[in-house]
Amino acid sequence: MSRGVLATEKRGMRELGAEEHVGWDEVTQGTLLPSFEKDVDAAHVRPEERPYSDFNSYTATVASWRVIKPVYNRDICIDCQNCWVWCPDTSIVSRDKQMLGIDYDHCKGCGVCVEVCPTNPKSLLMFGESEETEAALAKWPEKKKKAK
Amino acid sequence: MAITSIKNLKEFSTANERFEGAHLLCPGCAHSMIVRELMNCTDDNLVIASNTGCLEVSTAVYPYTSWDTSWIHIGFENAATAASGAEAMYKARKRKGTLKDPDAPVKFVAFGGDGSTYDIGFQWLSGAMERGHDFTYICLDNENYANTGGQRSSATPIGANTTTAQAGRVSYGKKEKKKDMVAIMAAHGAPYVAQLAPNKWKIMAKGFQKALETEGPCFINTVSACTTEWKFDPKDTIHLTDLATDTLMFPIYEIIDGHELNILYRPKNIIPVEEYLAAQGRYKHLFKPENKHVIEQIQKDIDAKWEYLQRREEARV
Numbered sequence: 001m002s003r004g005v006l007a008t009e010k011r012g013m014r015e016l017g018a019e020e021h022v023g024w025d026e027v028t029q030g031t032l033l034p035s036f037e038k039d040v041d042a043a044h045v046r047p048e049e050r051p052y053s054d055f056n057s058y059t060a061t062v063a064s065w066r067v068i069k070p071v072y073n074r075d076i077c078i079d080c081q082n083c084w085v086w087c088p089d090t091s092i093v094s095r096d097k098q099m100l101g102i103d104y105d106h107c108k109g110c111g112v113c114v115e116v117c118p119t120n121p122k123s124l125l126m127f128g129e130s131e132e133t134e135a136a137l138a139k140w141p142e143k144k145k146k147a148k
Numbered sequence: 149m150a151i152t153s154i155k156n157l158k159e160f161s162t163a164n165e166r167f168e169g170a171h172l173l174c175p176g177c178a179h180s181m182i183v184r185e186l187m188n189c190t191d192d193n194l195v196i197a198s199n200t201g202c203l204e205v206s207t208a209v210y211p212y213t214s215w216d217t218s219w220i221h222i223g224f225e226n227a228a229t230a231a232s233g234a235e236a237m238y239k240a241r242k243r244k245g246t247l248k249d250p251d252a253p254v255k256f257v258a259f260g261g262d263g264s265t266y267d268i269g270f271q272w273l274s275g276a277m278e279r280g281h282d283f284t285y286i287c288l289d290n291e292n293y294a295n296t297g298g299q300r301s302s303a304t305p306i307g308a309n310t311t312t313a314q315a316g317r318v319s320y321g322k323k324e325k326k327k328d329m330v331a332i333m334a335a336h337g338a339p340y341v342a343q344l345a346p347n348k349w350k351i352m353a354k355g356f357q358k359a360l361e362t363e364g365p366c367f368i369n370t371v372s373a374c375t376t377e378w379k380f381d382p383k384d385t386i387h388l389t390d391l392a393t394d395t396l397m398f399p400i401y402e403i404i405d406g407h408e409l410n411i412l413y414r415p416k417n418i419i420p421v422e423e424y425l426a427a428q429g430r431y432k433h434l435f436k437p438e439n440k441h442v443i444e445q446i447q448k449d450i451d452a453k454w455e456y457l458q459r460r461e462e463a464r465v
């Protein structure tokens with residue numbers, strides 16, 4: 001079974017805290033929260049192939065935190081991975097040295113990725129949360145001339 | 149140790165992430181940049197313990213965990229204790245032959261904020277360093293008790309406005325200088341001690357890998373820009389960290405075996421410290437005429453420290 005990379009069955013399904021579990025005050029000392037449904041060496045398994053358990057925050061979403069969002073323009077991107085290394089929310093999805101896009105379930109809209117993107121014009125820009133991707137791409141600025 | 153290639157960012161980006169999203173750290177928080185990088189630096193098994201602070205509280209909001217490795221949630225001052233205890237247990241079980249997979253490589257890591265590292269967990273950290281456990285302690289130094297609303301710690305620099313060292317009519321904020329934790333850890337004779345910053349991702353990754361590979365207790369102080377308490381726009385975390393390293397407010401260096409000091413980053417253009425201070429709300433009051441002397445003091449201290457570090461490096465003692 002192959003799952004998509006940018007949207008998987010077990011991702012962003014719930015707002016944080018919306019589940020039915022024993023209450024936080026019923027948890028006893030030494031309780032374990034398993035990140036996966038079975039033993040997995042995550043360092044050698046890609047996220048889309050992992051058996052995430054319901055306790056893993058990967059299955060939750062913080063999308064509602066955003067008022068602005070980054071939009072990605074593949075045509076200009078040079079796959080430098082600056083956005084990948086500095087995203088604080090593990091929300092830049094890169095596979096095989098290629099930037100694939102943004103994980104909007106986990107992105108909080110901080111704008112760090114836009115700031116560190118070195119292309120001209122940038123390959124990532126912030127837009128209002130409700131802006132459609134197509135519309136955002138249609139508004140992309142031209143290459144800026146260097147001020148002499 | 150199986151280390152991830154950090155030759156360039158493209159290769160580094162093939163690492164399989166083990167620090168998951170939907171933690172509750174603020175947008176733009178540098179804590180997660182640093183933790184992600186540490187975890188992406190190796191594909192060994194990791195046993196991680198966290199002191200209480202923004203990182204611990206935000207990555208384990210019941211019923212969720214953001215950690216894909218073994219991770220111990222423990223009290224404010226106990227990450228070094230927990231990590232060293234786990235390491236001692238691991239060694240004992242290896243000796244007794246009771247480990248399920250004795251050949252699997254495993255590394256022990258502890259994370260603490262500056263409040264827990266410099267102040268409240270200080271003696272526990274010192275004890276673990278002195279006992280010589282094989283682990284790496286990483287301080288996420290945002291120079292205040294951020295998780296409880298921005299109180300001063302002994303890592304807070306002179307002149308910063310905090311909720312317990314407030315700037316106002318009679319005070320310019322914190323009066324005391326920052327404690328030199330790197331020197332204190334080096335004085336324990338630790339095999340590897342460093343101060344690193346996430347804007348210099350490759351230097352930081354190399355330092356992390358060195359610490360993980362080194363046998364014995366290693367300590368790394370990382371500069372962790374805090375958008376909420378330092379008061380700057382979340383998008384500017386890396387820009388602000390650039391100012392921190394390029395004004396030499398945070399020099400990047402390592403100390404090996406307690407004495408051999410190497411400077412790891414020399415800014416091409418050293419920026420006056422005003423520029424770093426002016427970019428943050430916590431230093432706003434220093435630009436009033438009556439507080440200018442504090443800025444001068446900070447610049448003087450920076451220059452003296454840089455001179456000292458360069459001389460120590462040259463002396464090779």
Ligand SMILES: Cc1ncc(C[n+]2csc(CCOP(=O)(O)OP(=O)(O)O)c2C)c(N)n1
Pocket residue numbers: 200201202203223224225260261262263264265268288290292293294295296301
């Ligand atoms: C013994 C003890 N004292 C105080 C607290 C309350 N407390 C929780 S988090 C925190 C601040 C942590 O500051 P720091 O270690 O710098 O980490 P940061 O949140 O800044 O990352 C404090 C004071 C506690 N949990 N335990």
Ligand code: SF4
Pocket residue numbers: 069070086087088089090091092102106107108109110111112113114176
């Ligand atoms: S806006 Fe922030 S959280 Fe979202 S992808 Fe960019 S860096 Fe990551």
Ligand code: SF4
Pocket residue numbers: 076077078079080081082083084099113116117118119123124
């Ligand atoms: S920082 Fe910009 S150019 Fe580099 S990979 Fe990200 S989007 Fe592409």
Ligand code: SF4
Pocket residue numbers: 172173174176177178179202206290294295373374375376377
């Ligand atoms: S208060 Fe500071 S350290 Fe804590 S989560 Fe927010 S930005 Fe990060």
Ligand SMILES: [Mg+2]
Pocket residue numbers: 261262263288289290291292293294
């Ligand atoms: Mg702190």
